[in-house]
Structures are given as C-alpha cells and as structure tokens.
Amino acid sequence: MAVVVILVLLAVGSVLFHLLSPWWWTPIASNWNYIDNTLIITFWITGVVFVAVVLFMAYCVLRFRHRPGNRAAYEPENRKLEGWLAGGTTLGVAAMLTPGLFVWHQFVTVPDGATEVEVVGQQWLWSFRLPGADGKLGTSETRDITPENSLGLNRNDAAALDDYVIEGGELHLEVGKPVKMLLRSVDVLHDFYVPEFRAKMDMVPGMVTYFWLTPTRTGTFEVLCAELCGVGHPQMRGTVVVDSAADYQAWLSQQQTFSQLQAKAGTKETAQAGNAAPAQ
Amino acid sequence: MVDIRHSTGEPIGAAEVEDVELYHPHSWWTRYVFSQDAKIIAVQYASTAIAIGMVALVLSWLMRLQLGFPGAFAFIDAERYYQFITMHGMIMVIYLLTALFLGGFGNYLIPLMLGARDMVFPYANMLSYWLYLLAVLVLVASFFAPGGPTGAGWTLYPPQAVLSGTPGGKDWGIILMLSSLILFIIGFTMGGLNYVVTVLQGRTRGMTLMRMPLTVWGIFTATVMALLAFPALFVACVMMLFDRVLGTSFFMPAIVEMGEQLQHGGGSPILFQHLFWFFGHPEVYIVALPAFGIVSDLISTHARKNIFGYRMMVWAIVIIGALSFIVWAHHMYVSGMNPYFGFFFATTTLIIAVPTAIKVYNWVLTLWRGDIHLTLPMLFALAFIVTFVNGGLTGLFLGNVVVDVPLSDTMFVVAHFHMVMGVAPILVIFGAIYHWYPKITGRMLNEVMGQIHFWVTFVGAYLIFFPMHYLGLIGMPRRYYEMGETAFVPASAHTLNEFITIMALVVGAAQLLFLFNLIWSIRHGREAGGNPWRATTLEWQTPETPPRHGNWKELPVVYRWPYDYSVPGAAEDFIPQNQPGSAGHAPEGAS
Numbered sequence: 001m002a003v004v005v006i007l008v009l010l011a012v013g014s015v016l017f018h019l020l021s022p023w024w025w026t027p028i029a030s031n032w033n034y035i036d037n038t039l040i041i042t043f044w045i046t047g048v049v050f051v052a053v054v055l056f057m058a059y060c061v062l063r064f065r066h067r068p069g070n071r072a073a074y075e076p077e078n079r080k081l082e083g084w085l086a087g088g089t090t091l092g093v094a095a096m097l098t099p100g101l102f103v104w105h106q107f108v109t110v111p112d113g114a115t116e117v118e119v120v121g122q123q124w125l126w127s128f129r130l131p132g133a134d135g136k137l138g139t140s141e142t143r144d145i146t147p148e149n150s151l152g153l154n155r156n157d158a159a160a161l162d163d164y165v166i167e168g169g170e171l172h173l174e175v176g177k178p179v180k181m182l183l184r185s186v187d188v189l190h191d192f193y194v195p196e197f198r199a200k201m202d203m204v205p206g207m208v209t210y211f212w213l214t215p216t217r218t219g220t221f222e223v224l225c226a227e228l229c230g231v232g233h234p235q236m237r238g239t240v241v242v243d244s245a246a247d248y249q250a251w252l253s254q255q256q257t258f259s260q261l262q263a264k265a266g267t268k269e270t271a272q273a274g275n276a277a278p279a280q
Numbered sequence: 281m282v283d284i285r286h287s288t289g290e291p292i293g294a295a296e297v298e299d300v301e302l303y304h305p306h307s308w309w310t311r312y313v314f315s316q317d318a319k320i321i322a323v324q325y326a327s328t329a330i331a332i333g334m335v336a337l338v339l340s341w342l343m344r345l346q347l348g349f350p351g352a353f354a355f356i357d358a359e360r361y362y363q364f365i366t367m368h369g370m371i372m373v374i375y376l377l378t379a380l381f382l383g384g385f386g387n388y389l390i391p392l393m394l395g396a397r398d399m400v401f402p403y404a405n406m407l408s409y410w411l412y413l414l415a416v417l418v419l420v421a422s423f424f425a426p427g428g429p430t431g432a433g434w435t436l437y438p439p440q441a442v443l444s445g446t447p448g449g450k451d452w453g454i455i456l457m458l459s460s461l462i463l464f465i466i467g468f469t470m471g472g473l474n475y476v477v478t479v480l481q482g483r484t485r486g487m488t489l490m491r492m493p494l495t496v497w498g499i500f501t502a503t504v505m506a507l508l509a510f511p512a513l514f515v516a517c518v519m520m521l522f523d524r525v526l527g528t529s530f531f532m533p534a535i536v537e538m539g540e541q542l543q544h545g546g547g548s549p550i551l552f553q554h555l556f557w558f559f560g561h562p563e564v565y566i567v568a569l570p571a572f573g574i575v576s577d578l579i580s581t582h583a584r585k586n587i588f589g590y591r592m593m594v595w596a597i598v599i600i601g602a603l604s605f606i607v608w609a610h611h612m613y614v615s616g617m618n619p620y621f622g623f624f625f626a627t628t629t630l631i632i633a634v635p636t637a638i639k640v641y642n643w644v645l646t647l648w649r650g651d652i653h654l655t656l657p658m659l660f661a662l663a664f665i666v667t668f669v670n671g672g673l674t675g676l677f678l679g680n681v682v683v684d685v686p687l688s689d690t691m692f693v694v695a696h697f698h699m700v701m702g703v704a705p706i707l708v709i710f711g712a713i714y715h716w717y718p719k720i721t722g723r724m725l726n727e728v729m730g731q732i733h734f735w736v737t738f739v740g741a742y743l744i745f746f747p748m749h750y751l752g753l754i755g756m757p758r759r760y761y762e763m764g765e766t767a768f769v770p771a772s773a774h775t776l777n778e779f780i781t782i783m784a785l786v787v788g789a790a791q792l793l794f795l796f797n798l799i800w801s802i803r804h805g806r807e808a809g810g811n812p813w814r815a816t817t818l819e820w821q822t823p824e825t826p827p828r829h830g831n832w833k834e835l836p837v838v839y840r841w842p843y844d845y846s847v848p849g850a851a852e853d854f855i856p857q858n859q860p861g862s863a864g865h866a867p868e869g870a871s
Contacts, residue, residue: 003654003662006739010666014746023750023776025686026768032686039683046673053644053669057662060647064583065654071853072585072846073649081645082589082638089637093676097630100680101623107682108619123445123538142534143541152536183616186536188440189549191614191689195755195768198686202616204549205439206533209616222767226689226757228433230445231358234760 007058011051018047029196029221029242031178031214034103036198042096049092107199110212114178117171120151121183121190121203124232126223127151128171132162132257142186142205148265152186153258164255170239171223174248178214191227194240202227215242292486292837302398302830314410316402317829318387321409323720325383328409329376332416334795336371337788339364348781350762358761359447362431365759367419369434370457373563374464375416377705381570382468382506383412385712386475386499388720392819392827393496395484395836395858400477404470411467418460427451433759435560438531438552439544442524445537454524458517465510465517475503484818486838490594491857493817493842494587497594498573501601502566508605509566513559516552523547553615557608564701565604569597571708572639575661577842578711579643581815582658583650584853586843588642596635603632613684622681629679633672640669651846651853655813656730660711663738664704670742671700674749689759692752695745703741710737710794717798718812722825723805729797733790740787744780751776816854817842 028036064072116137118129129151131137138153138160145152150167153160173179183192185203193200196219201211223238243251256264305311315321343364346356356364387405391398399405422429431447432440432454444450448457479492479500492500519530523544531552532544580587587593609617609625643665652658674696678684687693710733717725752758755768763769811820823833836858844855 002735003659007662007666010742014670017747017750021747021750022770022772023747023754025753026755035682035686038680039677039686042677042680042683046676050669050673053640054666057644057647057665060644060650061652061654061662064647064650065652066584070651072583072651074586074846074848075588075649076586076843077589077591078645082592082641085641086634086638089634093630093633096676096680097626100626100682103682104619104622104626107685108622122536142536143545145536145541147539187538188443188445188535189437193689193757195686200685200688201614204616205535206548207550207616224757224766228362228437228440228759230440230443230449231362231431231447231761232445234358234762234764 001062004058004062007054007061011054011058015047015051018043026195028198029194029215029217029219030198031216032107032198034099034106038096038099038103041099045092045096107211110180110210111178114180114212116180116182117173118151118182118184119171119192119203121185121192121225121229121236122187123230124225124236125168126171126192126236126238127168128166129153130164130166130252130255132159132164134159134162137182138163138258140184145186148262155262161257161259163258164252165258165261166255170241172241172243172248172251173215174245175215175218175242178212180210180212183209183211188229189227190225190229190236193224193226194221195224196221200226218242218244218247292839295485295835299397299835303402304829314406316398316406318391318399318402318405319720319827319831321405322384322387324409325379325387325412326385328413328416329380329384330795332371332420333376333380334791335420336368336376337791339368339371341785341788343368344781344784346761348778359428359431361761362433362759363429363447363453366431366433366436367423367429371419372702373434373567374461375419377567377701377709378468378506378563379412380709381567381705382475382499382503383409383471385495385570385574385716386471386503388716389495389819390475390478390499391482392719392822392831393493393817394479394482394487395818395832395838396478396482397830397832397835399474400482401470401474405474408467408471408474411463411470415460415463415467418456418463422448422453422456422460425452425456427453430454430457432457435553435556436520437556438520438523438549439533439535442520442532443535443537455521458521458524461517462514462521465514468506468510472503472507475499476507484835484838487818487857488838490591491838491841493573494576494590494593494597495570495573495817497597498569498571498576501597502569505562505569505601505604506566509559509562512555516555516559520552550612550615550617553612554609554617557611558605560611561608562601562604564697565600567701567705569601571664571705572597574712575664575708576639576643576646577817578657578661578708578715579646580843580845581715581813582655582661583647583652584845585646585650586845588645588648589638590841590843592638593642596639599635600632603628603635607632607679610679610681610684613681614688626679626681630676633676633679636672640665640672655714656725656727656734657711657715657813659734659738660707660714663734664707664711667699667707667738667742667745668704670746671696671698671704675700686755687752689757690752691756691758692749694758695748695752698748699745703745707738707741710734713798715813716819717801717805718808718825719819719822720826721802721805722808723801723803724808724812725801725805726797729793729800733794733797736790737787737794740783740790744783744787747776748780814852814854816844816856818857821856821858 120127138157183203185205190203225236430453522528529544529547532547534545535542610629810825
C-alpha cells in the first residue's frame with residue numbers, strides 16, 4: 001500500500017511543485033519568446049503523460065497486487081491496443097516537434113538587416129568588437145594575436161582599422177535592432193550565454209560560430225560562460241547592456257577604434273624604448 | 281502468425297555439435313582468480329565495478345558538499361572540484377554501468393539463460409576481465425599522479441583537456457585517462473565478441489532467437505552496439521593522446537594560450553565531439569537496453585504474468601539500437617556545428633521516443649491484470665519505470681533542438697541524464713541483484729535492509745533530481761565550481777542546493793547499507809533453494825544452486841517461450857522453458 005501512496009504522491013507532488021515552486025525562468029529580454037512557448041507546450045504534453053503513466057501504475061498495484069488465490073490473466077499480445085498507443089505517441093511527438101522545427105528555422109535564419117557584433121572568448125575574459133563607420137567587421141586571425149593586438153585583427157585590412165574594440169569591458173546593444181553575434185575563441189571552447197536572451201552558442205577556436213537575436217527591453221544583463229573552459233570557468237563573467245537608441249550612440253562615441261588603440265600602443269612602445277635606452 | 285510461445289509439435293532436432301569438454305581448473309588460482317568460468321568472471325567484473333563505483337559515490341558527495349555549501353570545505357578547491365566531477369562521470373558511465381551490465385550480468389546470465397555451458401571463448405573472456413581491471417587501476421593511478429586526475433569534464437573536450445588551464449591537462453591526468461579508456465575498449469572487445477558469438481552460436485536445442493528472455497535480447501543488442509560504437513571513442517582517444525604527447529594537431533587549431541602562441545594548427549575541436557558522441561549516444565542505450573531487458577523479466581516474473589507484446593518488445597530494442605546511431609549530434613546543438621544539422625537530428629531524436637514509449641506501455645500493461653508480488657525486485661522495477669519515464673520525457677525537451685538552446689549546459693541537463701541513465705539503470709541493477717543474488721550465492725538478501733535501501737534510494741533520488749531541473753530552468757549553468765553573486769539566481773535556489781546535497785548524503789549512506797547486506801547475506805541470508813521466485817527461465821532450472829562449472833549435467837532442451845506465467849489450465853502459475861508437453865497450452869490463435 002505504501003507503494004500506491006508514494007506513486008500518487010510523486011505524480012501529484014511533481015505537478016504541484018511545478019505550479020507552486022518559486023523557481024522559474026528569468027523574464028525574457030529578446031525575441032525568442034517562441035522558444036519559451038515551445039517549452040511550455042512540451043511541459044504540458046510530457047506532464048500529462050507522466051501523471052497518466054504513474055497513476056495507472058498506482059492503480060495497477062492497488063487493484064492487482066497479490067492476494068491469496070489470485071491468478072494473473074494470460075494475454076501475450078494485443079495488436080489493436082499496441083497500434084493505438086504507438087499512433088497516439090507519434091501524434092504527441094509530432095505536436096512537439098513541428099513547432100520546434102518552425103522556431104528552429106527562424107533561429108537559423110538571420111534577418112537581412114542584422115548588425116554584426118563579434119564576441120571573443122579567451123581564458124577567462126570576454127572581449128567584443130563592433131563594426132566602425134563602414135558597418136563591416138574587418139578580418140582577423142588567431143596567428144596575428146600579440147599583446148598589442150589581443151583580438152588578432154588584420155592591420156592591412158581597412159575594414160578592420162575602424163572597428164571598435166572593447167577588451168574585457170561591457171557590450172552595449174541597441175533595443176529593437178536585430179543583431180548577429182559572431183562568436184570566436186582564441187584558446188578553448190567557451191559559450192556566450194545570457195539567460196535573458198534564451199539563445200546561446202559555443203565558441204570554438206579555429207572557426208566563427210553565430211546566433212542572432214533582437215533585444216526587446218533595456219537593462220543590464222550578466223554574461224556567463226556555458227561551456228567548461230578550465231578552472232576559471234565560473235569566474236568568466238561579462239555584462240551586456242541593452243540601451244535605447246540615444247544611449248547607445250552616446251556609448252558608442254566613447255569607444256576606441258582599432259587604429260586608435262594601435263596608435264596608443266605605438267606611443268607606449270616608443271616611450272618604453274626611450275626609457276630602456278639610458279639603462280644600456 | 282507464427283505462435284512463438286510453444287513448440288509446434290515437431291520434435292526438436294538433435295544437437296548440431298557434440299558437447300565440448302570445457303577447460304577444467306587444476307588449482308585454486310585457476311578456479312577463483314584466473315578463472316575461465318563466465319560465472320566467476322561475472323562476479324569479478326561486478327565486484328570491481330561496485331568497488332570503483334564506491335569511489336564515484338564518494339566523489340559525488342564531495343562535489344555536492346561544494347555545491348550545497350560553497351567554500352565551507354577548504355580542501356575542495358576549484359581544481360579538485362573539476363577533478364571530482366570528471367572522475368565521477370567517467371567512472372559511473374564506463375567503469376560502473378557498462379562494465380556491470382555487460383561484463384557482470386552479461387557474463388552471468390547469457391550462458392545460463394541460453395542453456396550453454398559457458399561462453400564460447402572462455403580464455404578471451406578471462407583476458408577481458410584482466411584488461412578491465414588494468415584499465416581501472418590506471419584510472420585510479422591518476423589520483424596519485426603528479427597534478428592529479430584530469431578535470432576536463434567526462435566529455436574530455438579538447439582543446440581544454442590538453443591545455444594548462446585544466447587540471448591534469450599538462451600533467452599525467454589526461455594521459456592516464458585516455459590510456460585507461462583505450463585499455464577498457466580492448467578488454468571490452470574481447471568480452472563483447474564473446475557475448476555476441478555465444479548468443480548466436482551457443483544456444484541450446486529449442487532456444488530460438490524469439491524464445492530468448494528479453495534480458496538476453498537487451499544485453500545482446502547493447503553488446504553489438506558497443507562493438508560498433510567504442511571504436512569511435514578508441515580513435516578519438518588515440519588522436520588526442522597524439523595531440524598531447526607528440527604535438528600533433530588532430531583536434532588543435534591555432535591557439536593563443538594565456539598570451540602565448542602554441543605550435544598547433546589546422547585541427548578541429550568539433551571533430552572530437554562528433555567522434556565522442558558517435559560513441560556517446562549509443563553508450564546511453566548500451567546502458568539502457570540491458571536495463572530494459574532485465575526490468576521486463578523482473579516485472580513479468582514478479583507480476584506472474586507474461587510480458588505484454590514480446591515481439592514488439594524485441595523489435596523495439598532492435599530499432600532503438602539502430603536509431604541510436606543517427607541521433608548523436610543532439611548533444612551538439614549549440615556546439616557550433618552547422619545549425620542546419622538541427623533539423624535532422626531533432627527529428628531522428630524524437631522518432632526514437634516512439635519505440636521507447638512502446639516499451640513503457642508494455643511494462644505497465646504487463647502489470648495490468650497481473651498478480652503483483654511486491655518483492656524487492658518488483659519495487660525496484662516500479663521505481664525504474666517512474667524515474668525512466670520522468671527522465672525520458674525531459675529528453676523530449678533536450679532533443680527538440682530549439683527547446684535545447686536555453687536548457688543546454690544548465691543543471692536541467694544534469695538532472696535529465698542523471699534521472700534517465702543514472703538513477704533508472706541503477707535501480708534496475710539493484711532490482712537485478714536482489715533477483716539473482718539467490719542464484720549466485722544460494723541465499724536471499726536480507727529483506728529489512730533491502731526495504732530500507734529501496735525506500736531511501738528511490739524517494740531520495742527522486743527528491744535530488746526532480747527539483748534540480750528547475751535550477752536549470754532558472755538558468756543556472758552546470759559545471760560551475762561556485763555560482764557566486766549572480767543577479768538572476770534567487771537566494772532560494774541556494775537553499776534548494778543545500779537540500780539536494782543533504783539528500784545526496786542520505787541516499788549515498790543507504791548504498792553503504794546495501795553493500796553491507798551483500799556481504800552479510802553471503803553467510804547469514806535465508807537459504808534460497810534453486811528457484812525461489814518460481815521463475816520460468818533456464819538459469820533457475822540448474823541442477824545445483826549456485827550452478828557448478830559447466831552449469832548443467834545434461835544440456836537442457838527448450839520447449840516454450842520464457843513467459844509462460846499463469847497459463848490457463850496449468851497446475852502451477854509458471855511453466856519452465858525446459859518443461860516439455862502441451863500442458864497448459866493456451867488455445868492456438870489466442871493472440
């Protein structure tokens with residue numbers, strides 16, 4: 001009997017826990033509320049199946065548990081019942097998969113007007129790059145990385161010279177503007193993860209990965225790394241700020257371009273060389 | 281439709297080959313240590329797996345202490361934490377679950393259930409165990425090597441697995457891990473070929489494939505899958521070993537590590553992930569299919585009812601086995617592979633839910649109108665269904681590519697795979713041990729200790745892993761040494777983590793009671809007799825209990841399917857497979 005009670009408690013308790021517990025996702029800040037909707041459909045379908053199976057088991061144990069003189073029925077197969085169950089399951093699975101694939105199609109189709117933003121991961125730091133006046137990100141190469149050129153931008157590419165480079169700082173995005181996040185890593189796997197955006201993607205050294213989103217509300221959000229990247233993994237944090245158009249422009253005007261950073265590094269080098277000279 | 285249940289009345293043909301004389305041990309050493317008897321090898325495999333499993337249990341305690349009470353235990357620093365989770369995962373998946381199901385239950389049950397005297401290649405079978413033991417020792421050695429074991433996570437993703445930011449990456453840890461896996465796979469291949477050939481060639485007269493118990497079907501299919509899947513892991517391990525030791529670049533692109541340009545270039549980290557999961561997904565079913573098979577037999581025996589839809593059950597096992605080779609990239613939806621793969625892999629993954637669901641229906645329909653004896657094996661079987669259904673259903677979240685995006689790499693994934701391939705198969709292992717221990721030792725396990733073990737384990741494990749899904753839903757990532765101050769994680773989530781840790785300590789302690797029961801009952805358990813569960817399958821019909829070397833005096837002959845329970849008109853509520861005659865035949869065409 002204890003089994004019956006526990007089975008019923010598990011089924012009912014799980015549903016109550018789902019409905020009453022304070023633990024739910026953070027309010028969304030991107031266009032991916034379709035993902036949330038598909039998730040909710042999945043919760044409903046799977047929840048009904050779980051409760052039905054567990055309660056059915058509880059009923060069987062209650063009704064057919066051994067008593068002296070009992071004898072089980074003998075029924076090797078029942079083609080009709082097996083057919084119905086298989087058919088019903090297929091329908092339920094299709095009801096989850098179909099919306100899922102439609103939303104996935106949106107997920108992989110980047111809208112034409114999306115601005116490109118680059119995120120670069122390294123142990124254990126986030127850097128960002130935004131296109132300059134030409135609206136284009138210049139080329140880059142892991143082999144070109146030096147202490148002065150930490151993202152490995154191509155000095156001979158005009159498109160790279162006017163790119164805004166933000167090392168270890170905050171990334172700002174403009175609310176309501178679709179943005180394509182280009183993801184790059186210089187050492188190990190990382191994963192650019194902002195829970196409020198719902199979307200995430202691994203960053204793989206040697207290739208550029210991407211996802212896209214449209215931020216839908218202003219605010220400050222925490223960036224986490226979601227792919228194990230060594231002992232500093234939990235400390236690899238960053239910040240994304242979603243701004244109104246005016247705030248965004250104000251922020252952007254204060255950022256430094258690649259060529260400005262190069263010039264500064266150049267003067268520093270000359271200064272260092274000058275300092276070093278007397279010692280010789 | 282062919283009636284698979286009973287012989288058609290035609291006489292069973294004479295044996296095609298003579299009974300072969302077995303190797304007979306001449307000394308204590310060859311009888312109990314370097315034994316070629318599958319039953320001894322099974323016990324060796326199982327004991328080693330349980331021993332290393334206890335290490336994994338302690339590691340899980342340590343990692344949970346850190347998650348529940350961050351910073352309270354100074355010796356658990358970040359490096360150690362990652363070493364603990366890595367070794368816990370690898371031990372549980374490979375060295376415990378795979379070894380115990382195939383090496384343990386496979387060795388013990390295949391020859392006995394099929395009416396064979398032993399495996400067909402006893403010497404290779406012995407080597408299989410000793411290579412497994414060597415693999416375990418190499419794994420354990422990494423705890424004592426300079427730098428300690430690898431902390432790369434059980435998935436061992438390069439490049440971090442072989443770089444200095446990861447514990448053991450530039451020390452011995454990763455080298456010993458990869459070497460141990462290579463040894464394990466070589467050893468497994470020897471055992472695995474044995475199981476497959478024994479099933480195909482070693483069955484006794486009358487034991488057609490469609491009269492094999494589902495336990496054998498599960499182990500057989502899982503072994504075939506393992507023989508096809510492990511080579512992918514083998515080459516991945518060899519290549520990564522080359523990358524680490526010889527400086528090749530199979531998985532290593534151009535990398536700047538802590539400001540320093542490395543001498544690697546041109547390799548693909550994602551290639552490793554494809555190889556790993558080409559093995560790794562079938563691995564889930566390599567663990568699950570033996571559990572499916574065993575639990576079918578437990579339910580049928582203890583509900584005194586034939587398994588419902590035997591043929592459908594067999595085909596579901598085979599179809600799941602085949603499909604599991606084309607779903608691997610659902611572990612990689614956010615890996616950066618071509619996102620268009622998502623359409624294909626989401627579809628195949630959700631299709632696999634259909635044969636899996638059929639198995640669940642057939643288990644609960646076997647209970648329907650049964651005569652359910654709430655023995656310990658039955659209790660564990662019921663608990664398996666609950667946890668497996670729960671874990672299987674959350675698989676529909678993660679398999680559906682777009683729903684996976686927010687949930688992947690969060691605690692939701694940890695909760696899901698622990699429920700479906702941790703808790704569920706281990707509950708079957710417990711049920712199976714309570715079920716077959718009387719055959720192995722001749723004595724029953726203690727019932728009181730067993731009841732305590734069951735209730736604490738089942739309810740405790742559910743309370744650990746069910747709420748854990750919701751931590752992932754909040755957005756809490758997995759493999760975090762500490763959450764720290766994170767705006768979107770409420771304080772109540774930390775309280776939940778403390779609760780989970782306390783439950784983990786309690787459930788772990790219950791396993792110590794189980795271990796004690798295993799040892800205590802060898803001497804003090806109630807005498808079992810040859811067939812305490814009144815079961816139909818051949819292992820319960822041996823002339824001696826425990827069965828001697830060679831299993832049988834005269835080889836048994838099989839006249840019926842393994843599920844003749846409560847046959848109308850029969851005197852008893854079970855008819856053993858080797859009982860001839862038409863007594864208790866159901867009317868033809870009743871199906």
